[in-house]
Amino acid sequence: MPYTNIDFNNKSILITGGAGFIGSNLAFYFQDYYPEAKIVIFDCFRSGDTFLNGNLKSFGHYKNLIGFDGRIICGNINNLSDLSLLDGYKFDYIFHQAAISDTRVYDQEVVMKTNVNSFYWFLEKAKNDNASLIYASSAATYGSLPSPQKIGDELPENPYGYSKYAMDNIAKEFSMLNPDIRIIGLKFFNVYGPREFFKAKTSSMVIQLGHQILSGQSPRLFENSNKILRDFIFIEDVIQANIKACRSSISGIFNVGSGIPRSFQDIADILQKELGTNYPTEYFTNPYDGYQMHTQADISLTKSHLDFEPWYTLEMGIKSYIPEIKNTHNLPLD
Numbered sequence: 242m243p244y245t246n247i248d249f250n251n252k253s254i255l256i257t258g259g260a261g262f263i264g265s266n267l268a269f270y271f272q273d274y275y276p277e278a279k280i281v282i283f284d285c286f287r288s289g290d291t292f293l294n295g296n297l298k299s300f301g302h303y304k305n306l307i308g309f310d311g312r313i314i315c316g317n318i319n320n321l322s323d324l325s326l327l328d329g330y331k332f333d334y335i336f337h338q339a340a341i342s343d344t345r346v347y348d349q350e351v352v353m354k355t356n357v358n359s360f361y362w363f364l365e366k367a368k369n370d371n372a373s374l375i376y377a378s379s380a381a382t383y384g385s386l387p388s389p390q391k392i393g394d395e396l397p398e399n400p401y402g403y404s405k406y407a408m409d410n411i412a413k414e415f416s417m418l419n420p421d422i423r424i425i426g427l428k429f430f431n432v433y434g435p436r437e438f439f440k441a442k443t444s445s446m447v448i449q450l451g452h453q454i455l456s457g458q459s460p461r462l463f464e465n466s467n468k469i470l471r472d473f474i475f476i477e478d479v480i481q482a483n484i485k486a487c488r489s490s491i492s493g494i495f496n497v498g499s500g501i502p503r504s505f506q507d508i509a510d511i512l513q514k515e516l517g518t519n520y521p522t523e524y525f526t527n528p529y530d531g532y533q534m535h536t537q538a539d540i541s542l543t544k545s546h547l548d549f550e551p552w553y554t555l556e557m558g559i560k561s562y563i564p565e566i567k568n569t570h571n572l573p574l575d
């Protein structure tokens with residue numbers, strides 16, 4: 242549904258990372274509700290290149306965009322000549338989603354270059370175009386600080402979390418120097434929902450467990466998964482936050498979560514109920530250091546400043562996601 246009374250028809254909208262999970266959902270939101278919106282996607286899509294952890298270097302996939310009829314520019318945010326392809330455009334809104342989104346890439350140089358250096362370029366572009374810039378920050382900026390996680394109290398524990406923390410600091414400084422430009426950072430918590438399939442091992446546990454169950458396997462969880470709680474948020478509510486950020490009268494950084502922590506065990510149980518199965522859960526030892534054991538977004542500022550109101554409970558989100566989980570089961574990932 243349209244979340245604000247802004248008429249985006251005839252507005253010029255850039256979505257970086259638009260071939261990925263959140264960016265492609267944003268693109269379809271605008272296309273569906275504002276058919277005259279001029280949407281440009283900038284994304285490097287995927288090559289076969291992988292990081293040392295075996296995951297792809299970027300997860301964008303053309304299949305996320307089938308049916309999208311806006312403009313597409315394939316380019317790398319690390320490459321100034323690719324970015325110059327955007328020079329001829331003057332945008333009203335920039336949604337900056339492109340990033341190394343894999344939290345387990347530990348090559349600090351590549352994470353910082355990709356996520357942080359490019360950000361300066363988009364801030365300048367927003368300034369030159371007089372555009373509002375809404376960018377993706379992350380709950381990873383909080384590391385394992387106790388819940389509820391609050392804006393202004395961050396302690397990242399991996400290069401990815403640090404890169405988003407650095408972006409937040411850059412955004413704050415830029416906003417002070419440029420009070421007329423709206424720069425809104427959104428710290429997404431654990432997002433799940435349609436069009437995340439191509440993130441493979443980095444997609445949410447909702448789809449990964451859903452596919453295990455559909456393959457006739459028991460859901461596999463870390464030991465004590467009933468005590469590992471996260472703030473899971475359905476993609477529709479993330480879109481709501483991005484759209485409402487467009488009418489913010491102030492720059493700022495806001496948490497985007499449901500505000501309610503739920504366990505990984507809850508996810509497995511809800512999926513089994515929806516899929517009509519009753520497999521015993523298999524438990525194994527959590528191999529990760531620095532694993533977030535409890536996240537819960539403090540969304541008071543997001544509510545008061547952006548009028549954000551998460552709508553989907555975990556039960557509602559998973560229920561509406563089931564058809565897509567079934568459709569993507571056994572699909573090839575390439």
Ligand SMILES: NC(=O)c1ccc[n+]([C@@H]2O[C@H](COP(=O)([O-])OP(=O)(O)OC[C@H]3O[C@@H](n4cnc5c(N)ncnc54)[C@H](O)[C@@H]3O)[C@@H](O)[C@H]2O)c1
Nearest residue numbers: 258260261262263285299301317318339340342377429432
């Ligand atoms: N999904 C989540 O739970 C979550 C949580 C917190 C923050 N975020 C952030 O939200 C944003 C979107 O995440 P997502 O889940 O859609 O991830 P995603 O990996 O599906 O989307 C990122 C997109 O950026 C593109 N990209 C990566 N490197 C690029 C480069 N060098 N040049 C151009 N394009 C590049 C990828 O191809 C991909 O399409 C990211 O910034 C991510 O860090 C996501």
